[in-house]
Amino acid sequence: MPRDVPLVSEQREYLVLTVQQARQIVQEWLAEIQLSNVTKLGLPEIDDRYHYWRVPLCANSGAKVGEVVIDAYTTEIMAAKTTRPELLTARLLKQDEAKAAAPVQSKREYILSSLRNSVGLGDSLHLLDDMPAESVDLIFTSPPYFNARPEYSEYEEYDEYLFKMRQIIRRCHRVLGDGRFFVINISPVLLRRSSRNQSSRRIAVPFDFHRIFIEEGYDFIDDIIWLKPEGAGWATGRGRRFAADRNPLQYKAVPVTEYVLVYRKHTDLLIDWFIRNYPDKKVIEESKVLDGYERTNVWKINPSTNSKHPAAFPQELAEKVVRYYSFKGDVVMDPFAGSGTVGAAASALGRRFILFDINPEYIDIIRAEISSWKDVNLNNVMWINCEPAETEKRQKQCSSSSYPP
Numbered sequence: 001m002p003r004d005v006p007l008v009s010e011q012r013e014y015l016v017l018t019v020q021q022a023r024q025i026v027q028e029w030l031a032e033i034q035l036s037n038v039t040k041l042g043l044p045e046i047d048d049r050y051h052y053w054r055v056p057l058c059a060n061s062g063a064k065v066g067e068v069v070i071d072a073y074t075t076e077i078m079a080a081k082t083t084r085p086e087l088l089t090a091r092l093l094k095q096d097e098a099k100a101a102a103p104v105q106s107k108r109e110y111i112l113s114s115l116r117n118s119v120g121l122g123d124s125l126h127l128l129d130d131m132p133a134e135s136v137d138l139i140f141t142s143p144p145y146f147n148a149r150p151e152y153s154e155y156e157e158y159d160e161y162l163f164k165m166r167q168i169i170r171r172c173h174r175v176l177g178d179g180r181f182f183v184i185n186i187s188p189v190l191l192r193r194s195s196r197n198q199s200s201r202r203i204a205v206p207f208d209f210h211r212i213f214i215e216e217g218y219d220f221i222d223d224i225i226w227l228k229p230e231g232a233g234w235a236t237g238r239g240r241r242f243a244a245d246r247n248p249l250q251y252k253a254v255p256v257t258e259y260v261l262v263y264r265k266h267t268d269l270l271i272d273w274f275i276r277n278y279p280d281k282k283v284i285e286e287s288k289v290l291d292g293y294e295r296t297n298v299w300k301i302n303p304s305t306n307s308k309h310p311a312a313f314p315q316e317l318a319e320k321v322v323r324y325y326s327f328k329g330d331v332v333m334d335p336f337a338g339s340g341t342v343g344a345a346a347s348a349l350g351r352r353f354i355l356f357d358i359n360p361e362y363i364d365i366i367r368a369e370i371s372s373w374k375d376v377n378l379n380n381v382m383w384i385n386c387e388p389a390e391t392e393k394r395q396k397q398c399s400s401s402s403y404p405p
């Protein structure tokens with residue numbers, strides 16, 4: 001029967017479209033490593049989140065002995081994700097598997113970032129390109145709102161906005177350490193109606209971001225709900241008409257929540273690896289989260305009273321995220337830093353910070369407040385494309401914009 005709906009693999013224009021093609025690639029690989037006669041193929045499956053084909057490998061007895069992973073876009077066999085030929089041979093010959101399975105995880109070295117506290121003025125898209133790969137341990141941010149308030153939105157089309165956010169999320173992936181977390185505070189936006197004959201439109205921004213994160217190589221970990229007091233929602237104007245008229249169908253829920261979505265850069269490393277391999281056991285001990293932590297995914301926090309930035313999130317929220325998803329001394333980055341709440345939270349908890357914002361007014365706020373943040377050594381802050389804070393200015397000229405190696 002003819003299909004009218006194209007397969008996902010066809011829509012994405014993969015080079016490997018069918019089960020037969022995936023099998024053929026694996027047969028050729030097995031012939032090359034001279035294991036064709038002793039290996040049977042299981043059913044190939046497409047993993048369209050990561051654009052891979054996974055082909056199970058079985059012994060003639062039917063027992064699974066490994067897997068081949070193929071890049072669906074290029075037909076390439078992904079060596080790092082495919083069972084190594086020598087391990088395969090060992091399993092097939094019932095050799096000592098443990099010996100053959102080189103402990104890849106424990107062989108990896110834990111590299112501590114050398115970045116120091118930094119504040120950068122400019123478009124994160126470009127600032128991120130100047131940063132060393134895998135030099136950040138945690139990202140926490142809230143992105144600019146799409147057209148919510150014209151004073152800090154430059155995008156006319158939603159797709160254009162999403163495209164820009166995708167580019168920044170992609171660059172964040174490069175600078176974020178393997179297996180470390182990207183936490184984003186985000187909520188749907190309301191596009192107000194332009195006339196009485198039109199309806200207002202609510203855009204489910206978090207769900208579009210979710211897709212971007214998955215496609216850009218992050219794994220979804222948690223959806224935390226930031227719950228505000230009821231009064232906070234009425235300011236949006238939503239639900240007022242219904243409250244007055246009470247007509248069915250007019251009902252609109254007053255929004256009193258925002259999402260705090262938690263992603264992790266895709267990795268084969270278990271969380272446990274980070275705890276076991278961290279070079280300084282004292283830091284692990286000191287980073288332990290004490291009693292009174294949030295046990296559920298609903299966090300009740302009052303909104304920020306920061307009048308200097310229209311969309312600042314509360315420091316309490318930033319502190320929880322920093323405490324739960326980083327160790328002391330780690331580097332925490334906010335590529336949309338606004339008034340620098342993430343920087344204040346990071347220093348309050350003994351972490352380093354990297355803050356970028358495109359708006360010089362917000363960099364001015366950070367500059368004015370940074371000396372009040374806990375334990376910030378002003379002489380050790382790197383200012384990129386901007387003047388240092390007053391006290392530092394007296395002591396040195398604005399530093400260069402290159403990162404230490």
Ligand SMILES: C[S@@+](CC[C@H](N)C(=O)[O-])C[C@H]1O[C@@H](n2cnc3c(N)ncnc32)[C@H](O)[C@@H]1O
Nearest residue numbers: 123124144311312313336338339341357358359
């Ligand atoms: C929602 S606000 C962040 C507020 C911040 N969490 C705080 O507590 O103050 C988003 C920020 O992103 C900044 N921004 C927008 N586009 C940017 C870009 N391409 N690069 C860097 N910053 C950007 C805006 O100037 C704005 O301050």
